[in-house]
Amino acid sequence: MKLAATAGGGLFLGFSWTSSVASALEVVSDTALAAGKIDFNSYLALSPDGLITIFSPNPELGQNIKTSFPMIVAEELDADWTKVKVIQAPLDTNKFERQVTGGSGAVPHSWERLRKAGATARQMLIEAAAKRWKVPASSLSTENSMVIHKASGRKLSYGELVTEAAKMPVPAEVKLKEPKDFKLIGKAVRNVDNHEMVTGKPLYGIDFYRDGMLFAMIQRPTAFGMKLKSVDAAAAKAMPGIVDVVTFKNNVAVVGKSTWQVNKARKALKIAYEKEGALESSADHDRLFKELLDSKEATVRRKDGDVDTAFKNAAKVVKGEYQCPFLSHAPMEPMNFFAHVRPDGVELVGPTQTPERARGEVAKLLNISPEKVTVELTRLGGGFGRRLAADYVLEAAELSSIIKAPVKVIWTREDDMTGGTYRPAVRYRFEAALDAKGNMIGYKLRGVGINSGNPTREDNFPSGAVDNLLIDSVEHQSPITTGPWRAPITNFLAFAEQAFLDEVAEAAGKDPVQFRLALLEKAKKAPVGEIKYDIDRMKGVIELAAEKSGWGKKKGVAQGFSVYFSHRSYVAQVGEVELKNGAPVVKKIYAAADCGQVINLSGANQQVKGGVVDGLGHAMYSNLTFKDGAPEQNNFSTYRLIRMKEVPEIDVHFVNNGIDPTGLGEPALPPTGGAVANAIYKATGKRLRNQPFMQQAEFKSA
Template identity: 35%
Template sequence: MNGLAPKPLSRRGLLKASLAAGGGLLIGLRLSSTASAAEFLTRATPMPPPDFDGDFEPNAFIRIDPKGAITFIMRNTECGQGIYTGASTLIAEELEVGMDQILVEAAPPDLKLYTDPLLGEQATGGSASIRGSWKPLREAGAAARMMLIAAAAEKWNVSPSACHAERGVVHGPAGQALGYGDLANDAAKQPVPTHVALKSSSQFKLIGTSPRRVDTPAKVNGTSVYGMDIQVPGMKIGTVAASPVLGGKLVRIDEAAARAVPGVRDVVQLDDVLAVIGDHMWAAMKGLQAANPVWDDGPNAHIDTQSLIAHLASDSEKAGFVAKKLGDAEGAIKAAASRYDATYQLPFLAHAPMEPINTTIHVRPDGAEVWVGTQVPVRAQMTVAKETGLPQESVKVYNQFMGGAFGRRLDIDSVTQAARIAKHVPYPVKLIWTREEDIRHDLYRPYYYDKISAGLDASGNVTGWSHRTTGSSVMARWAPPGMEEGGKLDPDAVEGSADTPYEFPTHQVAWVRSEPSALTTLWWRGVGPTHNVFVIESFMDELAAAAKQDPIAFRRTLLTKNPRALGVLDLAAKASNWGETLPAGRGRGVALQYAFQTYMATVLEIEIGAGNEIQLIRADVAVDCGPVVNPDTLAAQVQGGLIFGLSMALYSEITLTNGRVDQSNFHDYRILRIDEAPKVEVHIVHNPDGEIGGIGETGTVAAAPVLANAIFAATGRRLRRIPFGTGQLVSS
């Protein structure tokens, strides 16, 4: 699983099949969120396979060899979120095999075969993996099962309807039994099914259960391979120093001193980065230190955090692009009995995964090999080809497990840098960023500066709601075609605000694009909703307090036409004993959200200590994501996401001085410690036939608003700027 070089796949492209007597079948199945597998399978046309190896490969995701080994090829990358297990469950359910019978292999870069239908490319992110695979991967498994059954039925001269499959064996009406391996060659000769019938939820054997994760054994016994673990014959180790200010240039180094360090093999100087390569990491680090690089900081040397905030504040006065307009919100607010306005701010944030950035790469005249953990393998392949001048097909990318990603590895800047360096040396080199390099040269979650207004009538009912977001557009840089309204709107920037769970009589949402200098922005575990839901749910509590209503009761009045949202809100309230009297210094906050097609309500209980420190006691999270593939994974994702988000809300902030990032490691870019984490109980709504939602980023979305509201409940102080645990309780 995730070895150095996955077995090459003999696929020939989109909507094509290869069939030969005594050979194997291969279909490149295009995935679509709307079209069925059968629609595309019926368009497949036979062609001879020049490199058939005897395996049964009914589609791009399944390989069964004549000995019975069953391999699933995973297009999504494993960052610890459990997608290898989740995606395997979908295939195994319809293929009728056990989770203990499969092997998992990372897919190679291939846009034709492995594009995620929700993301539009071969990528892992946006809580989209299970949503995008829910139907297509089940169809892939079902089609393969039908062909295997048909092959067995033909051998026994019986109807396929008289046969059934179970745990990789086809059983006949007279007690016959043949394993999938025994049927592989014959199954390849079967016609492709024109109709693929999927199980109903009542027939599921695996979906909805919590089998052991497929990657657990290797991670427990230490045989799993992360990017940092890669070993290649002849490999050297390098580390880098890039310009500490974005746009800066390297002026000079002491190369002789660097090369004098024992174990140093090469020094590579580029205009904006210095790499020192040695026999081991210590030699590379000491050589880099001895090189003592001097930089010209360039045009961003004067930038600091306050100047960036001032720029955002100025831009926030602009009208912006109206992303949603329901009635005359501004007029309703002006005419209301009471008007309320607030400004909320969220800081730049680093990803800070436990495994720092690393890329192992070998550039040769005839091709290149890359071993890296990436969320975008095709982009990684393309950038290496571009930087080296090699044909794209000659660049082999072997994707590895990742020790966290959180969106950081959706970008290819580090792979680009590695290719630029590696083409100057003849051997394989593993380039490792130190923790300090990783945090100071991250691509950051944008700073947001939001203004929000609402009107209440004399009875405390909302009459108008207006929300204007000001911030950077990740979409405009990362995927320009994703911009809407002729490039005027970044849909991610308004996700969670343009489509809330609530029904407002009048509702306006606007976005002002404001790009920072001195920093590059990137997706961060739930970019749009992580800031919009904080603003909306915090302000919802402000309005409830102004109307002298209980926060949950106030929300209920706006949810009369949204039973799923009301359901999770009521479930979280019941689970947390909402309404009971708490001791002095304690408080409970609530947050409701609809993000990534999932409804979620969270209640958090906290206590304010004698020194104004915030102690997290307990969180109850109610989730309705439609069908649940793996309850344990769902709970783990919500728990991990909530802790990740609470770290941000309490401590995390990237600041700049003279163009340089101030933070460098976990001592000044804090995350929650084990003894600081609350108990988190996850309560799942049973909705197996509902719309399927994503889960990976939902906990992160909930964290900041539920904490802000709990702080208000405990202290009466409303905090509108993140992070909260940096003296705001004392100064507010």
């Protein structure tokens, strides 16, 4: 940017990412910029050749913000999209806020400030043209990086106006577009990294290379609850290309000149382990769940009304228990990170969802100031919550500090699948009390989780719609490491809740869709306690999904319904299932999403479809089990993922309600399991209460 300024001048605008609304923008002279006196939070740059450049601060792992962020700026700027360039910004906590990919919150967080940045630049360009032409600014319009005076037919490109615009005062207030006037937002725009991805250009952490760096692979304990006892590394050290074998904490790192060489040498290590804690097995967890569901020691998460009396006076009580297994995040790019620990500071490069956490934990590990640690972000080849943790970053940093050299730590697929962290295993117990008319007058939910924190979401639907409600939880602490997995907790809880609501609707003799709508209507007219979801938005997606799927009107196909609220958004789904050789086959899934304003229609469609595929595949097939603390699945040959031929047709629809964007990276996943399970019940008469579905005895042999 400094070179661009000295070469030809330009308009450089800094806009704040650290307040709830965009701060006033500051115009900077070319001389000041070239002299390095600028301290912006983030940058929008317009150059005389018409190029528009912005830095995208958040990690990109496929959620499309690296495309969506510049689209928002370009919309308000009325820019020619072909001249927009986006650059991934490094970690900078002075300039940026929330440099995090997680919680489906990037676009909601930055929506208004990005719009104001673009609109302010546009207004300044208009003022520059008005001054040159000596006409009122109100007589000018913009389009496709041009300022236009319709009365005279004159036009000037943004590039022609940049130098003059840089001298204009920054407007304190700017008018943002009405959604009806959007030309770019809401359209399908291809990802800005598509060309690099398709042509194999370096983008990901696994691609990163630095001359002189070493490669390392680490042997970790083979089971959770084991610790390192002894190491014989003589054979490994003697192998070609091996520089060193280093032991630190419970790890043994093999360092060398290539991944092939260190991987071969690691297999030559002779390591002994000893027991440090409990060596838990999946069979132990099954017994544990049963005990804790009956425990009298539970944490009450929400209690409304008189639950005991409601169940005592119920005309009918419905009960059901649902269980989910541990799951691997299994991103296609295994964990990897580069670190160079020097006397004057630390350089970190790689794929992380939480660069500030990575910096902070490395600084703490090495007992240095965080200001001495830099973090450069690469594109992430998947994360799904796994890269929220910084364990693999710490490994690289600690190893570099020991060997006094730059090093890149790479995990194999087996490392990735057996080294944690996992989606927690959970079991739920539901009970519903019905009166003589089939109204739900009581509701109980207990969640028992293994390292899950709170395995419930006590304020989600149907809370607020039932007069008497009790939601509590019990937690088991295990040596098995767990962490957030795409749509944390709700990724399974939604299936359990929505499948159980279908059971209740059937017991009440009511249509599942109408049963949910009636509960929402009750919550609207006579809410019980605090309601933290938007009733009208939830009703909207329910009605849209029912309409688009032809709910209840089709023959020859079994339909199942589900709806869920998570990450500020609402998604309803209808799954359609047919039987083939006695086994259920998912043929089609309809999804209705309310995520507020859709930024990029292409990206939004893929986020919903990707969430559906993720939710379907893991509900149907995936399972991670343990024996004596060790994972029994260590690669895709034993850990089952959905296959391309098993992906059904997915029909996506969006609610256009004109509100600001809410989350979309995760909300489409939670409803899928319930929609499919309820459809399978319609097709087979079999209630599915445990995942994965296709490991049910009757489906295994079909």
